Amino acid sequence: MLNYGALSPADAPALDVLEINRVRSIKARRDIIREGDDPKEVFLIVRGWACRYKMLEDGRRQIVSFFLPGDLCDLHVYILKEMDHSVGAITPVSIASISSAQFEKLCDDHPRVTRALWWDALIGASIEREWTLTVGQRDAYEGLAHLCCELYMRLRLVGLVEKQRITWPLTQAHLADALGLTTTHVGRTIRRLNETGLATISRGSLTIHDLAGLQNVALFNPSYLHFNAAA
């Protein structure tokens, strides 16, 4: 989501330093940080997919957002004493950690960066709200279509679409936890979506055949992504 284009050339080196600094790898299906932990740093997803989720004591799980390559997690979260949610790797992930001290210095020295980060955080919040709308109001079919549209658009922004096709590392269990459904019903819904010909979800990839049509069934309105906004 981080839009480097919005920053001046003078700011770029500051970010580059951060990115190559302290890069870690996380295996698929491991947690990057867990609810209750004391957050000490901010991190950037360099490669791979991750998700933010919350759980109920009895094991029910809700995924509340996906992190794609280039996304920044939890700006300023170190102000709080403990994490109120977990972040888990979906695929193998590379993350660049930025300590709170380093991060605050960056903000102090580069006001334009601070603004870009605010901007990023606001968009993240907007996406999470749209998510709540999906979970609360869209039915299974609309919700699945919406998620396809959103991920496609976000990956397109960072140049990860090739010929209407994106990588799709999400299992039916991920989708179920994201949409508030069961895996069984996600399976039925995927089959239905595939049958319409608007898009095809198959092992490892999503291909969109008719974006406008898909957006239509999803009641997808891209303005919540704020692509047009300059930081």
Added chain:
Amino acid sequence: MLNYGALSPADAPALDVLEINRVRSIKARRDIIREGDDPKEVFLIVRGWACRYKMLEDGRRQIVSFFLPGDLCDLHVYILKEMDHSVGAITPVSIASISSAQFEKLCDDHPRVTRALWWDALIGASIEREWTLTVGQRDAYEGLAHLCCELYMRLRLVGLVEKQRITWPLTQAHLADALGLTTTHVGRTIRRLNETGLATISRGSLTIHDLAGLQNVALFNPSYLHFNAAA
């Protein structure tokens, strides 16, 4: 949510000036700001209840958070070109507007205020995530109980609880839009809750008879409210 206690005495006057500045009144059931508008200011709820919501083209509506007296809406939102959601008054509301220029100056001059605002924004985001968890995973009864717990706790923090009782301006339609249910089913669920004796929702007020019991059925874990955190 704004915790004045966390600020030094030197910062208080700065905030007071803002609050008495440009106070407006909004009638119940009117929108304070609407999706698509160009946001130019930040505002503080001085009195009354409001809610943040999103709508689908066909009229389905999802409330994604409630604003209670003392809450600040949409920090820094003026960075974005247009609102991705609406804010509506539930009761008559008094709001103090703060222009973006005024707001930025405040942040520049008072770093402690900036930090308190970040802190507030992070808690707001945490509350919205818990909301998604409710909508996606809790059933009607658990969700209603959870909402009762949350509003009770938040009002208690700002001193608006008297003898286990809070004002409750929410109609069944508000609850339906918040929880992703229909008014009919909200009605059934309220009746059920009242029958258990854990709490009583009646016209205009909510009385909690057994907070621990209610938290138990709600799977309520207050840590997401970050009450313990100092700014």
Added chain:
DNA sequence: CGGGTAATTGACCCGGGTCAACAGCAGTGG
């Protein structure tokens, strides 16, 4: 005292959940 908003109730229905069995596939270790 009238009109619009809010709550209540009941009959019926459906989207999605539950449970269970099975098949495919990928990694792992021997």
Added chain:
DNA sequence: CCACTGCTGTTGACCCGGGTCAATTACCCG
């Protein structure tokens, strides 16, 4: 290189929480 194991996806029968529709009764405020 094969066998094992644990994820992942698929399918089917049955069920239930919550939706739909509709009519009726409070309310509250002017």
